[in-house]
Amino acid sequence: xxxxxxxxxxxxxxxxxxxxxxxxxxxxxxxxxxxxxxxxxxxxxxxxxxxxxxxxxxxxxxxxxxxxxxxxxxxxxxxxxxxxxxxxxxxxxxxxxxxxxxxxxxxxxxxxxxxxxxxxxxxxxxxxxxxxxxxxxxxxxxxxxxxxxxxxxxxxxxxxxxxxxxxxxxxxxxxxxxxxxxxxxxxxxxxxxxxxxxxxxxxxxxxxxxxxxxxxxxxxxxxxxxxxxxxxxxxxxxxxxxxxxxxxxxxxxxxxxxxxxxxxxxxxxxxxxxxxxxxxxxxx
Amino acid sequence: xxxxxxxxxxxxxxxxxxxxxxxxxxxxxxxxxxxxxxxxxxxxxxxxxxxxxxxxxxxxxxxxxxxxxxxxxxxxxxxxxxxxxxxxxxxxxxxxxxxxxxxxxxxxxxxxxxxxxxxxxxxxxxxxxxxxxxxxxxxxxxxxxxxxxxxxxxxxxxxxxxxxxxxxxxxxxxxxxxxxxxxxxxxxxxxxxxxxxxxxxxxxxxxxxxxxxxxxxxxxxxxxxxxxxxxxxxxxxxxxxxxxxxxxxxxxxxxxxxxxxxxxxxxxxxxxxxxxxxxxxxxx
Numbered sequence: 127x128x129x130x131x132x133x134x135x136x137x138x139x140x141x142x143x144x145x146x147x148x149x150x151x152x153x154x155x156x157x158x159x160x161x162x163x164x165x166x167x168x169x170x171x172x173x174x175x176x177x178x179x180x181x182x183x184x185x186x187x188x189x190x191x192x193x194x195x196x197x198x199x200x201x202x203x204x205x206x207x208x209x210x211x212x213x214x215x216x217x218x219x220x221x222x223x224x225x226x227x228x229x230x231x232x233x234x235x236x237x238x239x240x241x242x243x244x245x246x247x248x249x250x251x252x253x254x255x256x257x258x259x260x261x262x263x264x265x266x267x268x269x270x271x272x273x274x275x276x277x278x279x280x281x282x283x284x285x286x287x288x289x290x291x292x293x294x295x296x297x298x299x300x301x302x303x304x305x306x307x308x309x310x311x312x313x314x315x316x317x318x319x320x321x322x323x324x325x326x327x328x329x330x331x332x333x334x335x336x337x338x339x340x341x342x343x344x345x346x347x348x349x350x351x352x353x354x355x356x357x358x359x360x361x362x363x364x365x366x367x368x369x370x371x372x373x374x375x376x377x378x379x380x381x382x383x384x385x386x387x388x389x390x391x392x393x394x395x396x397x398x399x400x401x402x403x404x405x406x407x408x409x410x
Numbered sequence: 411x412x413x414x415x416x417x418x419x420x421x422x423x424x425x426x427x428x429x430x431x432x433x434x435x436x437x438x439x440x441x442x443x444x445x446x447x448x449x450x451x452x453x454x455x456x457x458x459x460x461x462x463x464x465x466x467x468x469x470x471x472x473x474x475x476x477x478x479x480x481x482x483x484x485x486x487x488x489x490x491x492x493x494x495x496x497x498x499x500x501x502x503x504x505x506x507x508x509x510x511x512x513x514x515x516x517x518x519x520x521x522x523x524x525x526x527x528x529x530x531x532x533x534x535x536x537x538x539x540x541x542x543x544x545x546x547x548x549x550x551x552x553x554x555x556x557x558x559x560x561x562x563x564x565x566x567x568x569x570x571x572x573x574x575x576x577x578x579x580x581x582x583x584x585x586x587x588x589x590x591x592x593x594x595x596x597x598x599x600x601x602x603x604x605x606x607x608x609x610x611x612x613x614x615x616x617x618x619x620x621x622x623x624x625x626x627x628x629x630x631x632x633x634x635x636x637x638x639x640x641x642x643x644x645x646x647x648x649x650x651x652x653x654x655x656x657x658x659x660x661x662x663x664x665x666x667x668x669x670x671x672x673x674x675x676x677x678x679x680x681x682x683x684x685x686x687x688x689x690x691x692x693x694x
Contacts, residue, residue: 129429131429138428138429138430139428141428141429142426142427142428142429143426143427143429143434144422144423144425144426145413145415145422145425145426145427145521145523146422147434149433149434150427150431150433150434150502150556151500151556152437152556152557152558152559152562153436153437153556153557153558153559154558154559154562155559184559184563185563185566214508216435218434223525224498224523226558226561226562226565226588226589227565227566227569228562228566228569237429239429239508241507260549262548262549262550263548263549264546264547264548264560265544265546265547266546266560266563271559272434272435272436272437272559273436273437273557273558273559273560274436274437274438274510274557275436275437275438275439275468275555275556275557276548276550276557277510278436278438278510278512279468279469279550281510281511282469282511282512285511285512304510305510
C-alpha cells in the first residue's frame with residue numbers, strides 16, 4: 127500500500143512519524159474517511175467542508191487548499207489502483223516538545239492512505255446485531271477527532287456481547303453508533319437525531335436525509351428517546367464505509383420482525399442507485 | 411535526548427513509529443509522568459500501580475513486569491544525566507490495520523523519555539491565574555489516556571484568557587484542572603474531590619492528602635461545588651510536574667486575599683521536605 131505523508135508518496139512500511147508527533151502523544155488531530163467508487167472520490171467537497179469544521183474546532187489551519195487536497199487524494203487513489211477504496215486522511219498538530227500548550231512553530235503532520243474495499247451487499251442485507259451502551263464520550267463529538275479511545279472501548283463492549291455495533295445513549299437519548307450515525311423508522315417516518323455538539327454530522331447521514339426528501343419519504347431530524355429506539359419498527363446505522371446497515375436485533379431483542387425493514391430496502395436501493403450514477407459521473 | 415522505544419535506547423530524532431500505530435491513529439494508549447529527584451524516580455510503585463489500572467481500563471496487558479519497568483526507566487534516567495527530570499512513558503495498542511476492533515496480534519508500542527527539569531520554586535510562590543471551564547471530557551477520566559485533545563482544548567481556553575490553568579466544572583462541581591488535581595481550603599479545612607470515574611487519581615494529590623493526615627491538618631475527600639470554589643480561602647492545583655501550586659486569581663477575581671495562603675505555604679514546605687528526604691533515600 128502506498129500512502130501519503132507530508133508531501134511524499136511512499137510504502138506504508140516506510141511511513142513513520144516522530145514519537146513527539148502530537149497525534150501520537152496527545153491524540154491532537156482530526157481525520158476523515160471518504161469512500162471511493164469506480165475510482166471517483168465520493169462527495170469530496172462535503173468531506174473537505176467537514177474537515178475544515180473539525181480543524182476549526184481544534185484551532186488548526188488547513189495545511190492545504192481544497193484544490194491541493196483533491197490533487198493529492200486523486201493521486202493516492204490512482205496509485206492504489208482498485209475501483210472501490212476507502213480513503214483515510216489525518217492531520218495532527220505536528221511534532222513538538224510535549225506540552226499541552228499549542229506549539230508555536232510546529233508544521234502540521236498530513237497523512238493519507240487508501241485501502242481497497244470489496245462490495246459487501248450480502249453482509250449488509252442480513253442485518254447486524256447492536257447493543258446499547260452509555261455514551262461516555264466528550265461533549266464535542268461534532269469534531270471528527272482522532273482521539274477515538276472512547277469509541278474503541280464502546281465498540282469493544284458491543285463485540286464482547288457478540289454484537290457488531292454499539293448504539294450510544296446519553297441521558298436516555300440516542301446520540302450515534304460507536305462508528306456510525308443512527309436512524310429509526312417509527313410508523314413510516316424516518317427519524318435521526320438532530321445535529322449538535324453531541325454527534326458527528328455524518329456525510330452518509332446527510333445523503334440519507336437528502337434521498338428521503340427527494341423521494342417523498344417522511345424524514346425528520348428529531349431527538350430519539352431510548353424508549354422510541356426500543357420500540358422502533360426499523361433501526362439503521364449509516365457510515366461512509368458501511369453505507370446503510372439494518373440493525374435486526376437490539377440488546378438481543380428483535381427489531382420489528384427481526385428482518386431488515388421495507389424502508390431500509392427502499393433507502394438501500396436509492397443509495398445504490400445514487401452510487402451507480404456517481405460511478406458514471408452523473409452525481410456528486 | 412535519549413529515549414526508549416520498543417526495547418532500544420536511541421536519540422529522539424531517530425525514534426519513530428508507524429503511521430498505523432494505534433496511538434497515532436486512535437489515541438489508543440495510556441501514559442504516566444513521573445518526577446525524578448536527585449536521580450531517583452519518585453513514587454515509582456504508585457505510578458506503576460496506576461499504570462496497571464489505566465491498562466486494565468483499556469483492556470491491554472502490561473507488556474513489561476514492574477521490575478523490568480524499573481530497570482528500563484532507571485537506565486533512561488541515567489542516560490539523560492541530570493539530577494531532576496520528568497519521566498514520561500506511554501504504551502499504545504501497537505501497529506495494526508485501521509479498525510476499531512482490538513487487533514489480534516499487535517505488539518504494544520512502549521515509549522519512554524525523560525527531560526531535565528529546573529527547580530522553579532520562585533514561579534510557584536507567586537501563584538497562578540486560573541479560569542473555570544465546562545468539563546467537556548469523557549466519563550472515564552480515571553484512565554490516564556493519551557487521547558488528551560479535550561484537555562488540550564480546555565487548557566487553550568485558559569491560555570486565551572491569559573491564565574495558566576483551566577479548572578473544570580461538571581454539572582457545577584469541580585472535577586480537576588486540565589492537567590492537575592484541585593484542592594481548596596475552606597475555614598482551615600483542606601478539601602479535594604473524591605476519586606471517581608470523573609477525575610484522575612493523582613499521585614501528587616494522594617501525597618498531599620497523606621501529608622495533611624501525617625501533620626494533623628484537617629483534610630477531606632469531598633465534592634466541591636462551584637460556589638465553594640468561588641468562595642474558597644485558598645485554591646491549589648497539584649501535579650507530578652508542578653507539585654503544589656497556589657491559584658491566586660480565579661476568573662479574574664482574587665482568591666482569598668489574592669496571595670498564596672498560609673496552608674499552601676505549610677503544605678509546600680512539607681512537600682519540599684518530603685522531596686529532600688527522598689533525595690537522600692529516606693522516603694519512598
